[in-house]
Amino acid sequence: MTSDSGQLNTLTVTRTENTRRRTLNCTYQTVMNINISETTTSNDGKDNEDKNLLLLNGSSKQSGGVRTLTLRSTHGVVSVIGRRREMEDAVKVELGLTVKGGGKFDFYGVYDGHGGSGVAEECKERLHKVLVEEIIVVEGDGIDWGRTMKRCFEKMDEEVSRGRLGEEMVGSTAVVAVVSGGKLVVANCGDSRAVLSMGGVAVALSLDHKPDRPDELERVEAAGGRVINWNGHRVLGVLATSRSIGDQYLKPFVICKPEVTVRELTDDDEFLILASDGMWDVVSNETACRVVRRCLNGRIKRKSVVVVDGNRNRAAGAAAVLVELAMARGSKDNISVIVVELNKP
Template identity: 50%
Template sequence: MAGMCCGVNIGEAETAAPVEPSSKSSRRRRLLDIHQFKFTTTDKAVATPMESGGTRKRQKMEEVVPASSLRDCADGVHSCEVKEIEKRLIDDDVPEEKGPETKSFDLKASTSETQLDVVVPECPKYGMTSVCGRRRDMEDAVAIRPSFSDRSFNLRGGIHLFGVYDGHGCSHVATRCKDRMHEIVRNEIGSGRGASWEQMMSESFSKMDKDVIEWSTASETGDEDPGSVCRCELKTPQTEAVGSTAVVAIVTPDKIIVSNCGDSRAVLCRKGVAIPLSVDHKPDRPDELKRINESGGRVIYWDGARVLGVLAMSRAIGDNYLKPYVISEPEVTVTERTAEDECLILASDGLWDVVSNETACGVALKCLQSCKPRSPPRSPGSDITFTAEGESSDKACSDASILLTKLALARHSADNVSVVVVDLRSGQ
């Protein structure tokens, strides 16, 4: 019976002699035998691989399947090949007891580790500037602790701490807060008591206050080395008249927790709008004035409102001689992060005394929007001196903090100026 092959008539007496396939063709056919697949378009057209024994010419794949399907199919073939190789390695080559020679075949472990690296976000970009300004002594301290706790609530993201501490009387309480606050907060998070953020931060500030008093006492009696010689230890043996403000921001993948004690401040820039995340603790604030009066203290106006005519803030860490009028209890705010969040600014009152929240946000956003792409950290030889814990991780954030500091000095700020700018934009 006559037949057709490639459009040519073949008689009954004519038979095609078997041809030994070449090695390249043979390998291709074996691969197709292993990976059976088909391509389907929206028109229900189907292209099947050529059977190993047939001689019918294959149609061009571009005529049957669109380019996008070709890409997907190529990925599918690659995936099938990988799975087939993994199966052969596991079934044939891997011995029952794993040894050093089989370490590279632990494919599942390496895959999960790679996925974990992909989903864990890095610390937000930040920049910090801290200058003495027109003051005789530098009493500010800044702490930046990326991924400071290994016991975060969500394994898909770390938690990061940013703190600004504005000392008064001397610098050693602010320095102590910089060195110890993150450790105390980390212990509270890892305590396993399941407390709220408000409770954990309040307890952390209380423990920080006690730690400062005990450390100061031990340093005065010689039981503990203070670590550095500061001005008050050279001139006066008593350090109870020393304290510090504290504004601490903890940034998680979905929240911003701000704890404030004193007149340093945290401001969130969201969609171009300045949102204060803390309220300054001034002695003439109505609720603070009432609390001081009820505890037996007085607010005296001497170059501004002051507790007992001395301290120009109603809450602080340290200042043991002004207790119970001056307390260390922080006010805590918990803010849900959104896709519209742009940056977070933490600063001492050296900035906020002369620069409004709106102006600070406008300056920071201009810097963040004008510096693209992101640049590596500023080199150690730059013209701005950063503290060891607060060096910049991004030029745009660094430029924002520098510009805000220069703006405060240009407006004749008479205090130390410390500024931290954290980039919260998604996709950074």
């Protein structure tokens, strides 16, 4: 295992022969299922690993506790069950969404469910559609992304509340990114996170909504709630995030209002990482960006390679390496990662 300050040129995940073999299933728009396998070691000490060069062609599907993944030449997505018994994460990528007036945008979302996968799955299917419905282009001023994102999350929360009677204890975090017209918009509700690599520097575009964050603690207590340190700080001793979609039984202490960041894209903006806390709990912002940068530069290479239109998809490899690193560092949660190259056509 490599420390944050150590060299990250090589990452090897080794497991014994009797350990269950884990695979990361990936797909693409023109898409087939591929396996990016972790290295295993047999009793004779010889390494066994998939060394195939993988070509994309076919259709997507879902396998066991592993979600189907979407890959493209400028982005890669990996989402795995990890060491949990149930998969509660969900991811969504929608490219070229069209809004009234002819504008288009690319959408990326990571949803980390709790109490079950229901709300995360509903967010995966609906939140980007609600966003399209909510976008209002103000002539001369463009889109008011702050207002739009907040209303979008509110409507998603309302849909979940109406549609999941009897499941008031189910919820999900949501961190989404929109790339549109030279702008990058990030909206976050919960403790998933978005981090931008800008000129070699890791820049957090969202701040985790933890119950012990001073302003969140003040807000929860002002609403009449309490934050209790019960295996970590939790709202009413139950929920380890202070904002989410769903979780009706914890309102008004837990709210769905996102914090929104809007920035103009520049030539210094290299790539964006969206991930659930299954990765961020064990990998720092700086380490994650350093790993991705080295993957994109070809300094960290995987034996199993994703090829799109004759080109290696290094963003997909970078997402896979981050998942492997989180697993190697002992993450016990579901892990979902999206890597988006921002300065590629």
